[in-house]
Amino acid sequence: MRRGTGHLMNTSVTVWRVVLADDGGGGQTEAWAPQGEQPARLSQPTARQREVGDQENAHLTHVVYLRPGVDVRRGDQLRQPGLRLEVVAVFEPSVRGTYLRADCTSRQAEGE
Numbered sequence: 001m002r003r004g005t006g007h008l009m010n011t012s013v014t015v016w017r018v019v020l021a022d023d024g025g026g027g028q029t030e031a032w033a034p035q036g037e038q039p040a041r042l043s044q045p046t047a048r049q050r051e052v053g054d055q056e057n058a059h060l061t062h063v064v065y066l067r068p069g070v071d072v073r074r075g076d077q078l079r080q081p082g083l084r085l086e087v088v089a090v091f092e093p094s095v096r097g098t099y100l101r102a103d104c105t106s107r108q109a110e111g112e
Helices: 047-055
Strands: 011-022 028-043 062-066 077-080 083-091 100-106
Antiparallel strands (some): 011 077, 028 062, 077 083
């Protein structure tokens, strides 16, 4: 029996995504909306991961591990109080259904 990764999730993040809303004048505006809270594990990337990220102009600051099947996409934000992480890329490991990995950059909120 394969053991899940749920026991490794030691914090939680709220997934935020840009959604379109009618502006009342026939157009649309973009707004950030919460998509739900998810158990997570935040890690710092290794030196090698940072090097690869820098080569792709991603500048990784965190690697976030989530449960498999969580709806997290490139461009989403993962938020905790005082921390906003912009999702640069999302990966599944070679063994599907084990976990989901989101490579992120730190984004400072306005006014901070």
